[in-house]
Amino acid sequence: MSMDIVILGLTLSSSWGNGHATTFRSLLRGLNADGHRVLFLERDAPWYAPHRDLPDPDFCELRLYDDIPAMLENYRDRLLSADAVIVGSYVPEGPRLIDALHEMRPNLLCFYDIDTPVTMDKLDAGDEEYLSPRQIPLFDTYFSFSGGEVLDHLERERGAQRAEALYCSVDPDRYASRPDAPKKWDLGYLGTYSPDRQPPLEQLLIEPAHRLPEMRFIVAGPGYPDDIDWPDNVERIDHLPPAEHEDFYNAQRFTLNVTRAAMRRMGWSPSVRLFEAAACGTPIVSDAWRGLSELLPDGEAAIIAETTEDVVRALTDLNDAERRKIGKGGMDRVLSAHTGRARARDLVRALSSARADAPQAVGM
Template identity: 55%
Template sequence: MKLVVLGLSLSSSWGNGHATTYRALLSAFARRGHDILFLERDVPWYASARDMADPAFCRLALYEDVEGLAAWRDEIARADAVIVGSYVPDGVRVGARVQAWAGGVTAFYDIDTPVTLGLLESGQHDYVSPALIPGYDIYLSFTGGPTLRRIEGRHGAPAARALYCAVDTDAYLPTGAAPRWDLSYLGTYSPDRQPTLERLLIEPARQMPESRFVVAGPQYPADIDWPANVERIEHLPPADHPAFYGASRYTLNVTRADMIVAGWSPSVRLFEAAACGTPIISDIWPGIDELFEPAREIALVTEAVEVVDLLGRNGRAMGAAARRRVLAEHSGERRAALLEQLIGEASNRRLEPSLTTGKDAA
């Protein structure tokens, strides 16, 4: 299969979770024998922070603007499938061109589904529009559950299917390193996540001054009152994620408010930490218990006192159980196999009208 992907970024993981998701999914897709071209808008904030400028599993090409995509029109036309991702700059114009040029299956891969739907309902159409959604053969959604029916019923998608984020289990492995921190958190600053981070990490840090905590990620305001035992790391490239998780006795998963409301919206960090065998403490949202078994594979909490209690326990067995679950159900290989299946089903649906017409004519 020849696949073309137009995504936010593959080359840089700075300030976004898209790059690691694409890397895990597409490297596994390539191992299944497929040819991949990834087209990425050349923007200065990623140009200065590229940590995968020459991927081994696909061709990566940069384009300057929407008009510059014309250089890749033939590739898009000949591809068996073309995927346009969420948050692609000028995504509506990009999607319109893809739908006009593509000869194969077209898909929208929404790695930000609850955010996207909120924007659509407020009239903001930055990277996908109501008119564009029905033109995609598949709406691949970071969010599963009831949201899929909403995408089909309210927004006219012919087929909305869950394609959760994935982890490269060859890269994310237990390190066996001695713990450096009792509790870690990895994530870009988000105003709606900050109250949960305050409650489930910063408050426990204040209550446990002899314990060690760390928050890694960019864009945190300078006026946050970090306790002395909370270390800050401004940016942690993906190559350093396994070591970071391996040095954590526990790690914290914090979910954005709109994704909690939608449910069934796992962050890629959730799978990455679990793949490293690091025990996870998480906030609670609908569907999380379908991804990991509470108490056995993940600890679900609401208050600081629960975190303090957990940090007094050994979580190795829970971390090992979570890793087994990821290997069985949430690896890049599993997601790549599912993507292959979904593209095949969409291709068959495209053929159905012509097959029916042929039978009628006969």
């Protein structure tokens, strides 16, 4: 049976400088393919306005808003009739919005945290930018893009009624393997600058570039400071829109995955870029964190690198047959369990279970 879902997220319209948009796009395309109805409400942020690469999606209804009270009044009927209302992480004025929605008493009020370890660190530091600790027990389900021990932590330590993993995903119609595509780079990385990701990027890409001057490297993403000393064989792209991601990954012999420090500590936090690269059959070199080897076994579906030497060995010692075998291993695992449609079904199952357990449960 189809569901009507309202999502209030950071952004769907713009992929500039964030991974939320591509995460939501894959999930919402999956929901649409299964016949579910979605309204996505996005704050009209001035920093995204010049960079909207999907202003009118064909798989959901997208509406921008400026003012929380006006938005809640305009969409009151839809918010109250929806099977579920889901608030995402990093939504502007999140605590104010969550309180207002809770007072409205929608059928289900949920949270989708696409930044769970970062969120936990922020709350521990007293930072309530988009969520207050007192609000975690208000949600019928706390969806987390991190799984594993994080879910127990949310329920036992943070008071979540129900914590469910809702990993990122990939749309296989937009990310496909082209094994015969020319390789422009030996190792590439796609990600917005973050101070805590820069040390592993230095260790796992910049230092290998210094040691292997005959090879070609690339780093794509905005926000990098002007004072970074990039080697001559490292190409830079400031922003790469999603429409170009498939070509980008297929043009690399290997691609690098680097994880934020909080996510490495907590583990079980695969990024959307990890799934995109794997869907393209590009062998992944990744920093190490708990849960990665269960998702992509080392040497079979990815290469887990802890040192510069690990990366240099991968780039110099593996032949094309070995490289392609690892890429295919990652691709097979991701396409079997981490597509947008698979993730949409995970979400619908979890919402159905939460609705059935709710005191006011009625048939959907």
